[in-house]
Amino acid sequence: MTKPAAPIVRIAFDADDTLWRNEDIFAHAQDEFIRLLLPYQNEDFIRSHLAEMQIHNLAHFGYGIKGFTLSMIETAIELTEGRVTGSEIHQIIQLAKIMLASPVELLEHVESVLSQLKGNYQLMVITKGDLLDQESKLARSGIVDYFDDIEIVSDKKASTYQQILQRYQCSAENFLMVGNSLKSDILPVLDIGARALHISYHTTWAHEEVSDDILGQYPQLTQLDDMSQLIPWLSRVSLR
Amino acid sequence: MTKPAAPIVRIAFDADDTLWRNEDIFAHAQDEFIRLLLPYQNEDFIRSHLAEMQIHNLAHFGYGIKGFTLSMIETAIELTEGRVTGSEIHQIIQLAKIMLASPVELLEHVESVLSQLKGNYQLMVITKGDLLDQESKLARSGIVDYFDDIEIVSDKKASTYQQILQRYQCSAENFLMVGNSLKSDILPVLDIGARALHISYHTTWAHEEVSDDILGQYPQLTQLDDMSQLIPWLSRVSLR
Structure with missing residues (x-):
């Protein structure tokens, strides 16, 4: 018998190429x-x-x-x-x-999904890049009010996620990360025992690519085609 | 009769030209x-x-x-x-x-003052600049363990300090900021009703200078000659 999955309390989204085009x-x-x-x-x-x-x-x-x-x-x-x-x-x-x-162009389904999640989960953004640039994009995105917390970090490693979870007193099993970069958004999150959903973007910077050998070590890897599949996925997980 | 001053619970330090030379x-x-x-x-x-x-x-x-x-x-x-x-x-x-x-050169008295404050106050750094650069300097400074929290921000306005205080559930009257820039570290902090101590550095970037007209509006402005005066100042305040 498998243990039932812990409830997801906090959902974090990568920003560039997850919430908007970059x-x-x-x-x-x-x-x-x-x-x-x-x-x-x-x-x-x-x-x-x-x-x-x-x-x-x-x-x-x-x-x-x-x-x-x-x-x-x-x-x-x-x-x-x-x-x-x-x-x-x-x-x-x-x-x-x-x-x-450049104008901030939201990706499909982003705003409708956030509006459905708001109030049911703690929502946050975890993004890397220039501080001022990321803040400016968030301000211009029109979606900043959906988020309870914003974290702009210099890199996304397992220790980065651990520090953030500690800061928000969230245990790894209650945390879900959603992002387009296997290397930055998905694998380090799986490494700390949290859940992560990969939504690939049509183009990936070569530096963020991950070899099939490494991917093979993550049988729990879950891919969604686009953001609209997040809501049905959350429903399935909560029924398990 | 003047109301006794509220106790200082959280002390924040600017980094560049306050903790180390920049x-x-x-x-x-x-x-x-x-x-x-x-x-x-x-x-x-x-x-x-x-x-x-x-x-x-x-x-x-x-x-x-x-x-x-x-x-x-x-x-x-x-x-x-x-x-x-x-x-x-x-x-x-x-x-x-x-x-x-460049090597991170701590300013005089910084480490001894931090070691005396540690455990008696919540200590934090609030600094602006490039995320990676500031993180790297903190890591190389050798003093990062004295701090409970680090905030790297894109600008230091009254609203920036308000957001940080809200985040740490600290009321303005329990907050003290220490820094070398009147414009960034002192005036916006006084504007939100918190306390701030100015420790001037031998050189100030022209952009951070403040006119005497504006300074005249802050009779509560307190200047220290160097970091070593912080401990006696705190003793005086707690006795008031």
């Missing part, structure tokens, strides 16, 4: 960046060099648009052996300002 | 930046232009090293009318990495 904004900026450097190098070379620079610089700059922009500038200098012009670098900084001002 | 790191990077651009413009012009750019970009980039670096790059492009070289911009990015890796 990767598209980076992808678009990256396309513009490549277009800018095409006179110097070929597309594949620019793309792979930028990806490497981003990963290399994560330790210095962390996640978010400002760090990405500094990586674009550094890539531009390296790939052109310093021949990139001031005007071209200025265009990269303008890309950053455009990214920061 | 402005010097920015000042040094700025000197290097000026040295780099001296072939193009004179020192005063570079300095004032960078200051303007920083303020202008705060709304986009917020506080912290990454935003400051993007402002240095943008200033370099503008002041040289695009003639700045890739190698020079690369040196600016290297300045950012040096700033981010």
